[in-house]
Amino acid sequence: MQTPSLLIGYLLALLATVVWSGNFVAARGLADAPIEIAFWRWLIALVAILPFAWRSLLTSLPLLRGQWGRTLLMAFLGITCFNTFIYQAGHTTNATNMSLLATTSPLVMAALARLFLRDRLTRSQLIGLCGAFTGVLVLVSRGRLDVLLQFHFTSGDLWMIASVILFAAYSLLIRYRPKAFPQTAFLALLIALGLLGLVPALAAQAVLGGLKVPSAGTFGALLYIGVGASVIAFLSWNLAIERIGVIRAGIIYNSVPLFASLEAALLLGEALTVPQCVGGLLIIGGICYASLGESLRLRLEQGNRSARP
Helix, strand or coil: CCCHHHHHHHHHHHHHHHHHHHHHHHCCCCCCCHHHHHHHHHHHHHHHHHHHHHHHHHHHHHHHCCCHHHHHHHHHHHHHHHHHHHHHHCCCCCHHHHHHHHCCHHHHHHHHHHHHHCCCCCHHHHHHHHHHHHHHHHHHHCCCHHHHHCCCCCHHHHHHHHHHHHHHHHHHHHHHCCCCCCHHHHHHHHHHHHHHHHHHHHHHHHHHCCCCCCCHHHHHHHHHHHHHHHHHHHHHHHHHHHHHHHHHHHHHHCCHHHHHHHHHHHHHCCCCCHHHHHHHHHHHHHHHHHHHHHHHHHHHHHHHHHHCC
16 A cells, blocks of 8 residues: 555656656757756756745755765756756757657666665566556657667767766765755755856857857746756655655656657647557556556455455
8 A cells, every 4th residue: 555655756756757748848949059058947946946945055054064075966967967968969869769768767767776775676666667668669659660760879869878877876866865954955955056067068168159148939948947847846856756766756757758748739739649649558557557566466465365264
C-alpha cells in the first residue's frame, strides 16, 4: 500500500514532468542563443524565488559548513550546464533524436543509483521501465520503424547525452541536501550559484559574437521557463527525490514526450496520431506498473497466505 508521503512524491515528480514538457513547447523558438537563454531563464527564476527564500537562505547558510564543494557541484551540473547543453544540442540535432536521448535519463539514473547508492530496480520497476520506454519509442517515431533506423549521431546528440548524464548526476546529488536546509532556500542558492557559473560563458559570448537581447515576443516563453520550468519544476523534482528516490522519479520522467505531445496538440494545434496514442498508453501503463506493481504483488501474496488453512 502506498503511504501518503510516497503518493505526494509521485505527484510532485509528475508535476515536474508536466511543467518540463511545456518547456519543450515554450522553448522551440529560443534555442538559437543557448547561453543567453540559459542566463535569462535563471535570472528570472532567481528574481521569482528570492522574495520567498532569502530569509531562510541567510539563516541556513551555516548548515553548509564542509559541504560547499558538493553544493557547488550540484549548481554547476543542474543549473549552469544541464539546460544550456539541451539548448546547444538543438543547433545540430533534430527533435526526434533529442526526445529519444532525453528519455534514457531514467536508465542512467538507475545505473548511477545502483553504482553509488546500491539502490536496485525491483522486477516491477524494470518491467514498467521497459514498457514506458517502448511507449516512448512508439510515440517519438510515430510508429514508423524507418524513423528509428535513420537515427544517426551528430554533435548535438553528444551535447544531449552529456545533458542526460548531468541531470542524472544532479538528481543523485540532490539527496545530500542538509535536511534542515529548507528546499526553497536551497534551490534559490543553487540558482544563484549556477547563474554565476554562466557569467564567464556569457562574457565570452559577448566578446566573440555579441549578445542577443530577448524580444517582446519571446518574453512569455522566457517567463514560463524561468518561473515554471526553473522554479516550480525543479522544486517539485527535488521534493520528489526526497520522498520516492531517484529511480521511481526517473521512471515518471519517461512521460515527458507524452505530455509534450499533448501540450503541443492543445497549444499549437498539432494533430495527435494513433501511434502517439498507443505510445502514450504504453508509457502510462509502464509507469503505473512500475509504481504499483510491487505493492500489488505483496498484497496478493499476503492475501494468499491468509487464505491458506
